[in-house]
Amino acid sequence: MGEFYVCSCFYTHNFYIKELGLHAIYISKEQFLIQYSKVLKQHGYSTDERIQSILSQLENELQRRENLGPAFLHRKSIIREKYKMLHPEIFQLKTEFLQPEFLNLVNYCKQSDATVGGVMQYLEETQVKNVYAFPVFTDSFCRKLIEELAHFEESDCPKGRSNTMNHYGLSMDEVGFNDFITTLRVEYMQHITRLLFPEWGGGNLDSHKAFIVKYKVGEDIDLGYHYDNAEVTLNVSLTDNYQGGSLYFGDMRTVPLPDTECSEYNHVYGVGILHRGQHMHGALPIYSGVRYNLITWMRSSKIRNQLCPMCNNKPDLVKTVGYGDGFTADAQQITDVCSLT
Structure with missing residues (x-):
């Protein structure tokens, strides 16, 4: 298997919020509250407590994505060692x-x-x-x-x-x-x-x-x-x-x-x-x-090296493990994941 990457938008785009029926962009709390203020109001998210529940979901998902590679390798190692196939x-x-x-x-x-x-x-x-x-x-x-x-x-x-x-x-x-x-x-x-x-x-x-x-x-x-x-x-x-x-x-x-x-x-x-x-x-x-x-x-x-299907831009590559999101170094620009966290 060759070396594969994700696009940096993996850490900012397509955050799914079931309560809102929305795939959101999440760069910061401030950006999210400004960009989606109308959607939040339409769904009755007018109190600090309700809004904070959405922001907590987004932060948890961001942390999951940032830790995805190491967590994946850790789980896979444990499973390989412990799991007894049926x-x-x-x-x-x-x-x-x-x-x-x-x-x-x-x-x-x-x-x-x-x-x-x-x-x-x-x-x-x-x-x-x-x-x-x-x-x-x-x-x-x-x-x-x-x-x-x-x-x-x-x-x-x-x-x-x-x-x-x-x-x-x-x-x-x-x-x-x-x-x-x-x-x-x-x-x-x-x-x-x-x-x-x-x-x-x-x-x-x-x-x-x-x-x-x-x-x-x-x-x-x-x-x-x-x-x-x-x-x-x-x-x-x-x-x-x-x-x-x-x-x-x-x-x-x-x-x-x-x-x-x-x-x-x-x-x-x-x-x-x-x-x-x-x-x-x-x-x-x-x-x-x-x-x-x-x-x-x-x-x-x-196909995807030309245009990322999630952000519609030339992919900004981030090193990852496994197949990542299917981008290869042919897409050129490569970013270290540490610079995104």
């Missing part, structure tokens, strides 16, 4: 975990004369433009993966949550599935994405961030309208014992919400949906059961 055989991807329809799709895409029109014959209709669906994992693999995740949750190993929007998910890399996801991206998904998303680096997806999201009544039950920090996203449904929770899609993030009509998609067990990372989407509330999804944000450094 199903060790699933930590490396094998063809027997994959649906025959998926293997047929990939085999077609590998052909030198494969076309977009030909690919469509292997895909399921979603009725959402540029969102594609196809079976990915077998029932047996999905069951074992869920059992493994539950086993990990019950262990005393540290847990690093996947993002600010989902509080009960898990990082696939920390649990030990990085090689699994790398194989999925390189040997399978990239053959599909090079045909469906060529202009968005589909043939050069050189890094990823993979995580589990979990929805359960009394915990997280939905997901707000957002876009992903990815060129292409694969979202695989791992369970079918829940009700509600339909996905909904709007347009690309550059299209204002008032001009967007959203379309629903009922995700099916074992099926993956593939879409542009910047395609706005969300998840409606579940009202019974437990829903697990495997999300893989696939990134192309050739």
Whole structure:
């Protein structure tokens, strides 16, 4: 694996505040209170106590991001030493975990004369433009993966949550599935994405961030309208014992919400949906059961080195660990993370 970076906007942009339904910029308390004064008033945040609760969330999230690299390495070291796998055989991807329809799709895409029109014959209709669906994992693999995740949750190993929007998910890399996801991206998904998303680096997806999201009544039950920090996203449904929770899609993030009509998609067990990372989407509330999804944000450094998708500027690179946010030194300007804290 080469050397990857984050953009410095990772420490200032896209701070999610669920109560406000807002992805905010947070540079300082003063800047935030001035920039979002109207939004705060609209949501009834008029007292010092209520405003301070928002500011505390932002400060906690900033500290989490600043400590992310060392904390990640610390957790991963403990997990590697202490965690006893329930199903060790699933930590490396094998063809027997994959649906025959998926293997047929990939085999077609590998052909030198494969076309977009030909690919469509292997895909399921979603009725959402540029969102594609196809079976990915077998029932047996999905069951074992869920059992493994539950086993990990019950262990005393540290847990690093996947993002600010989902509080009960898990990082696939920390649990030990990085090689699994790398194989999925390189040997399978990239053959599909090079045909469906060529202009968005589909043939050069050189890094990823993979995580589990979990929805359960009394915990997280939905997901707000957002876009992903990815060129292409694969979202695989791992369970079918829940009700509600339909996905909904709007347009690309550059299209204002008032001009967007959203379309629903009922995700099916074992099926993956593939879409542009910047395609706005969300998840409606579940009202019974437990829903697990495997999300893989696939990134192309050739695309994001030109323009950071989170701040819309030439990326100002900050050294990090692992894949970071998928930027490479080709984007030039590099900042030491210590100068940001």
